[in-house]
């Protein structure tokens with residue numbers, strides 16, 4: 001959505017992986033022209049397995065989300081990752097024009113700029129990392145952790161979600177004797193100069209708020225739970241769903257008024273189901289929710305409604321609006337847009353309460369949410385009790401602070417600030433060669 005708006009406004013070309021695996025090709029295929037040109041590159045079946053599910057989602061994703069135990073160091077994965085980035089670079093180099101600016105997104109493409117520079121590409125290239133940047137200890141899980149510095153230094157500008165991510169990346173460069181810190185805040189690495197910075201991503205706040213207002217009727221057609229909390233996450237082990245469910249059970253166990261029967265509505269569509277860790281988390285959650293419903297349900301009350309599929313966005317906005325609280329309990333998360341969507345969807349004169357993990361990037365900005373330690377189920381259970389009993393005045397105060405932070409990081413501002421920052425960096429053909 002963010003990039004769609006930026007491209008439609010500024011003009012440009014979108015390049016991404018095609019929807020289906022096919023034959024490896026050195027060319028990009030036009031898959032759309034309106035409102036901007038879209039080009040696709042094709043992954044083969046093997047690359048889909050080794051590059052996408054393999055190195056991207058079974059090495060880099062767990063590594064960046066502090067799950068070194070889930071990293072699969074199959075050498076074929078690493079080889080496919082390098083090969084796909086090199087082939088994509090060749091395909092892009094063929095269509096790139098002299099004054100084009102490239103904006104590369106996310107962990108699937110860390111080495112793309114290095115591969116492009118090797119082909120002689122001197123255009124400005126920016127990179128935005130949507131997920132957390134790893135610590136030095138996390139990086140040490142990789143066979144060649146020092147690659148990261150070279151990959152990143154090939155960009156002109158590297159953007160992170162938070163100041164904490166930026167600090168971790170600086171720490172990586174600080175630990176590398178090849179890096180030098182320049183007085184203008186950039187990092188010189190071998191013959192390259194890179195600028196690093198935090199560009200917290202956001203949502204289209206006004207559109208989301210409008211969608212939420214759409215209709216005052218309940219988003220549930222019938223049989224609406226009277227008082228509910230909402231959770232919306234891709235079904236991913238980084239999102240802290242087992243601890244959320246267990247904390248909710250703990251809240252139910254400890255509540256002083258047994259007549260109070262809130263419901264946790266959890267919407268969690270499956271992703272990356274070919275990866276074992278995702279099959280495991282799905283099974284674990286089904287067991288926990290079945291167990292909790294078995295223990296606490298009454299004939300007219302189901303404590304956890306667990307919906308295992310995607311929900312239409314405007315309906316989602318209304319579900320947020322009617323929820324008394326939203327639970328975001330990620331163990332690690334780049335930003336977490338659900339937190340911002342929930343705030344944007346609230347009714348200003350009677351808002352719900354955001355319960356937010358300290359380990360989600362969003363906690364750096366939404367400091368007046370109810371911040372919790374997601375590893376501490378008692379802490380989350382306490383926050384649920386506090387949220388459900390919070391007086392109106394405090395809810396409004398917290399909401400006003402949070403909505404301000406959501407507006408300040410609106411997605412349009414995010415893309416404008418990043419691209420303006422990239423435009424200000426030195427084009428690479430002006431890089432000082434020797435000093």
Ligand code: ADQ
Pocket residue numbers: 130131201232233234267268269309310311312313316333334335336337338339341
């Ligand atoms: P994700 O890990 O996917 O994104 P998040 O930021 O929460 O996490 O974004 C999920 C999006 O999908 C939200 O817009 C949400 O509304 C939507 N969504 C989730 N479940 C849905 C459902 N069942 N039906 C409909 N919509 C659903 C990665 C990083 C994050 C970072 C984003 C953006 O992991 O940390 O915030 O990129 O940079």
